[in-house]
Amino acid sequence: MNLLRNRPWSLISRMTQEMNKADVRPSATATATPTVAKKRSLWPSVLRWIPTSTDHIIAAEKRLLSLVKTGYVQEQVNIGSGPPGSKVRWFRSASNEPRFINTVTFDSKEGSPTLVMIHGYGASQGFFFRNFDTLASRFRVIAIDLLGWGGSSRPDFTCKSTEETEAWFIDSFEEWRKAKNLSNFILLGHSFGGYVAAKYALKHPGHIQHLILVGPAGFSSEAVDQSERFAQFRATWKGAILNHLWESNFTPQKIVRGLGPWGPNIVRKYTTARFGAYSSGDVLTEEESRLLTDYVYHTFAAKGSGELCMKYIFSFGAFARMPLLKSASDWKVPTTFIYGVQDWMNYQGAQETRKQMKVPCEIIRVPQVCFPLSM
Helix, strand or coil: CCCCCCCHHHHHHHHHHHHHHCCCCCCCCCCCCCCCCCCCCCCCHHHCCCCCCHHHHHHHHHHHHCCCCCCEEEEEEEEECCCCCCCCCHHHCCCCCCEEEEEEEECCCCCCCEEEEECCCCCCHHHHCCCHHHHHCCCEEEEECCCCCCCCCCCCCCCCCHHHHHHHHHHHHHHHHHHHCCCCEEEEEECHHHHHHHHHHHHCHHHEEEEEEECCCCCCCHHHHCCHHHHHHHCCHHHHHHHHHHHCCCCHHHHHHHHHHHHHHHHHHHHHHHHHHCCCCCCCCHHHHHHHHHHHHHHHHCCCCHHHHHHHHEECCCEECCCHHHHHHHCCCCEEEEEECCCCCCCHHHHHHHHHCCCCEEEEEECCCCCCCCC
16 A cells, blocks of 8 residues: 555645646536526637636535435535634634535434534545435434535635644534534544544533544654655655645645646546545446536635645644644543554554543444545
8 A cells, every 4th residue: 555645745746647647628527507698708718717616516516415315405504703702703814704614414314313524635525425325324414514625615714823723623613513503413524524523522522422533634743653665755856845835835726726727627537546546445437426526626626725724734744733642631532433454544543542542442444445535
């Protein structure tokens, strides 16, 4: 297993490689919302940017979730413009406008336990589309887009430290929980979403019945978890360039935005490779691939916001700046860790954490998984 394969900075490299080897031409893969009256453009069709917006994202989400058999309700949950009673607006924003968290709630049997799902980096709740039907048969499933991602509001990212960046996600999630009047729920986070879920559980343990962390990021630091192979790579000119891009907050989404009309074609090649050649489960059908590509394009091409968190949460190589392992003794919520046997996240961090935890903890390693492949 290539341990460098799925790290966010590796996504930049992989998408750049696709640009070099692909027949890069404008694509009609991403679906634009039709307008009532079309104005004739002076730009040739091959040079026109593919438009995107929150409405485009929600429309693409609806098309993707048409593959799910279980009924659902989509809503934009208002989390306000700032903490109640505070003169400080959310995330030092210059605007008083309210912020919203895109939320999808699936039909369930009466009395089913509530399961809240948080996606990973470079993803949105739609990435779980293959998991929803199975989970909804046992739980009341609620999936969200974190603030600054997917169909949620995308405020200007003004955080300048790890503490502020964690608060961006933790505090907005807590205001969402209050607005939804939820308590005693199961919280599931995948990869970067696992980091957010764990940090939330440490600050607000009283609301969570059980914590499920699927391939979670952020349990160990660079000093503890850096391999000799990675150290050697970092010393190369390629490693130096990628480290510079990381510290400059250069993201894969910026590549897609910069490519304009060529963006959808690159996203299609990217999703085909990521969920095809690198998939350990059933590969996507042609329809799934088409709808997911459309969805991913619009979530990538929209205004940059939450994606800019990465350099403040992790150092180059996705090593946590404030590792969860250091908070293991403060854990108050029963926890289940789930890893694939070939998972790129190191399960040994969970093992070390369990030794210091004072609550029930289980570690499960799954031979073959079909989890959404996000950071």
